[in-house]
Amino acid sequence: MGPYACQILGDMGAEVIKVEPPTGDMTRRTMPQRHPGMGALALNVNRNKRSLALDLKTDGGRAVLDDLLGTADVLVTTMRPGALARLGLAPDAVSQRFPRLVHVRAQGFRSDSELADRAAYDEIVQASSGMVDLMRRATGTPSYAPTILADKVCALTIAYSTLAAVIHQRATGEGQLVEVPMTDTLLAFNLVEHLSGHTFVPAEGPTGFNRSMAEKHEAVATADGWACILPYTPANIADFFRAAGREDLATDERFAGSEALSRHQPELYALIGELAPSRTTAEWGELCADHSIPFAPVLSVDDAEDDPYVTGGGILAEADHPTEGRYRSIGFPVRFAGTPAGLRSPAPQLGADGADVLRELGRTDAQIEELVEAGVLAR
Numbered sequence: 001m002g003p004y005a006c007q008i009l010g011d012m013g014a015e016v017i018k019v020e021p022p023t024g025d026m027t028r029r030t031m032p033q034r035h036p037g038m039g040a041l042a043l044n045v046n047r048n049k050r051s052l053a054l055d056l057k058t059d060g061g062r063a064v065l066d067d068l069l070g071t072a073d074v075l076v077t078t079m080r081p082g083a084l085a086r087l088g089l090a091p092d093a094v095s096q097r098f099p100r101l102v103h104v105r106a107q108g109f110r111s112d113s114e115l116a117d118r119a120a121y122d123e124i125v126q127a128s129s130g131m132v133d134l135m136r137r138a139t140g141t142p143s144y145a146p147t148i149l150a151d152k153v154c155a156l157t158i159a160y161s162t163l164a165a166v167i168h169q170r171a172t173g174e175g176q177l178v179e180v181p182m183t184d185t186l187l188a189f190n191l192v193e194h195l196s197g198h199t200f201v202p203a204e205g206p207t208g209f210n211r212s213m214a215e216k217h218e219a220v221a222t223a224d225g226w227a228c229i230l231p232y233t234p235a236n237i238a239d240f241f242r243a244a245g246r247e248d249l250a251t252d253e254r255f256a257g258s259e260a261l262s263r264h265q266p267e268l269y270a271l272i273g274e275l276a277p278s279r280t281t282a283e284w285g286e287l288c289a290d291h292s293i294p295f296a297p298v299l300s301v302d303d304a305e306d307d308p309y310v311t312g313g314g315i316l317a318e319a320d321h322p323t324e325g326r327y328r329s330i331g332f333p334v335r336f337a338g339t340p341a342g343l344r345s346p347a348p349q350l351g352a353d354g355a356d357v358l359r360e361l362g363r364t365d366a367q368i369e370e371l372v373e374a375g376v377l378a379r
Contacts, residue, residue, distance in 0.1 A: 001106055001151040001182070002078035003027055003045040005158035010048030011332045011341045017072075017357060018049045019065065021056070022378035024350045034324050037350050043321070044330055046347035053351030053378035056087050060376040066097065067361045073169065074102045074162055081107065082117045091177045099175055102165040106158055106180040120182055125150035129186035134194060138213055150186045157185050210262055216269035219298050220276035226298035227281045229272050229288065234261060237268065239291040244275050314342075321346045351379040 003018070003025070010016040018025075027046065030039035052068075055061040069075060075094065077084060084090055084105070094103050105111075108120020126132050126144050136142035161178050169175060193212065197205025211217065219226045231240035234256055241249035249255075249271065254264040261268070276284070281297045288295035304310045305328070311317075319329040324346075332341040354377050358368050371377040 001154040001158065002076055004152060004155035005106075005162070006049065006076055007045050007047055008155065008159040008332075009162060010344075013339070013341070016049040017052055017068065017353070018046060018348075019052050019054055019056070019068070020350070022053050022351070022375065024053070028350060038324055038347070043324065043327060043347045047329070048344050049348060050353035050357060051348040051351055052354045052357050054354070055376050055378075058374070058376050060371055060374060062088055064358065064361070064363075064371070064376070068357070069094075069098050069101060071361070072098075072101060073166060074104060076104045076106070076158065076162065078106045080117045080119070081111050095175060095177065100169065100173060101175040102162065102169055102178060103175065104158055104162050104165070104178045104180065106154055106182065108182050110181045110184060111179060122148045122150045125154075125182045125186050128183045130190050130194070131186060134190065134208070134213075137208060138217070150182050153189050154180055154182045154185045211265055214265040214269060216266055216273055218269070218273075220273045222276050222281045222284055223279055225281045227276065227284055228294075228296045228298065229276060229284060230294040231268075231272075232294055234258065236291075236293055237261070240272075240288075240293050243287050243291050243293075244278075246271075246275070319343065319346065323349055351377070354379045 006014075006016045006018070020028075024037050027042040028037045028039055030041040033039040033042075052064075054064055056065060075089075075098075077089060079087075079089075081090070085093075091103060091105065094101060107116070108125060109115035109118060120128075123144050126149060129150070131145060131149065132142045135145065158180050161180060165176055165178050193209035194207055196207050196209055197203050198207050219228050229240075231237040237255045238250040241247070241252075253260060255261050255268055279287070285295055285297065287293075299307060304316060313331070315331040315333060317329055317331060318326060321327050329343050329346070331343070334341060355365075355368050358371070358377070359365075363371075368377065372379060
C-alpha cells in the first residue's frame with residue numbers, strides 16, 4: 001500500500017525517496033522477474049522514485065534518515081507501532097524532532113486498539129472488514145477478491161490524506177500525524193452501500209446492497225463469449241426486452257418502477273441470462289448501443305494489451321527500462337489539462353540513488369564509502 005500510494009504522489013510531481021532495507025522491500029522479490037530484485041510488481045509500484053537502501057537498525061542508518069527527514073515535507077510508513085518505536089520513529093518522537101513534518105502512518109489496525117501490533121496483509125484485512133463474508137453471501141464461497149483490494153484502497157486513502165495534510169502544512173507550518181488503519185479504511189469502503197438497512201436505528205432491513213447481492217448478478221454467456229448486459233432503469237429494461245423481441249416482458253410489472261425492481265432484481269438478471277445465448281457478444285453490443293443500454297464485453301487482462309480503448313488512452317504503454325529492457329508501463333488514469341501526470345522515471349534498482357541523496361544531504365564521498373563498508377548503505 002505504501003509503495004503504490006507514494007507512486008501516485010510521484011506521478012503527480014512529488015519528489016519521492018524510497019527508503020528500503022539493504023535487501024530491498026518485498027515488492028522486489030515478487031515473481032515474475034527478469035533480473036533479481038526487479039519483479040513485475042516492483043516495476044508497477046515504484047516509478048518516479050529514488051531508491052535509498054539503508055539499514056535503519058544501525059545508528060548510522062538512523063542518523064542518515066534524520067538528516068533526510070529534516071529536509072522532507074512528508075514521511076510515509078507502513079510498519080506496526082512496535083517496529084516504528086524500535087527504529088526511533090514513534091509518532092511522538094518524530095513530531096518532537098520534526099514539528100513541521102507530516103507523518104502518514106498506515107497499518108493494519110488502529111493504534112489505540114488491542115490489535116495495533118497484529119500483522120495484517122491484504123487477505124487479513126479483507127476478512128476483518130466484511131469483504132470475505134460479502135463474497136460468501138454473493139457466491140457461496142468465503143473467498144478473497146482476486147486483487148489486492150485492501151492494499152490499493154488504502155494506498156488511495158494515503159495519497160489523498162497526505163495531500164490534505166500538506167495543504168494544512170503549507171497554510172500553517174504545522175505537521176501532524178495522519179493514521180490510516182487498513183481495516184477501518186476497507187470497512188468504511190464496504191459500508192457505503194452494504195450498511196443498507198442497518199443505516200437506520202432500528203434497522204429497516206438487512207445489510208447488503210440488494211443489487212450487488214442479488215442472485216444471478218453476474219456476467220452472462222452470449223453465443224460466443226461473455227458480456228455484461230445491464231439495463232439499469234425501468235425505461236432501460238423496457239427498451240431492452242422490446243429490442244430483444246420480448247414485448248411481454250417490456251411491460252412486466254415486476255420491473256415497472258424502482259421499488260418493484262429492487263424486489264425483483266434476481267428475476268431480471270435470470271431473464272437476461274436466458275436471453276444472452278441467442279446473440280453474439282458483438283450483436284448484443286450493437287443492440288444495446290442502439291438503445292442506450294449499458295453494455296460491455298467481458299475482457300481479460302490479456303485482452304487489455306490489444307484493446308483499442310486501452311491502447312488509445314495510454315493507460316498501458318510500452319517503455320524502455322535501463323536494466324529491464326522493454327516493458328509495459330501502467331499509465332496514470334487522471335488527465336490534468338495543465339499539469340499532466342505520469343511516467344518521469346522508471347522504477348529504480350535497489351539503492352541506485354543512495355550516493356546522490358547522501359551528497360545532497362552534505363555527506364562527502366569518503367563518508368559515503370564508510371557507510372557502505374559498514375553495511376549501513378547498500379548500492
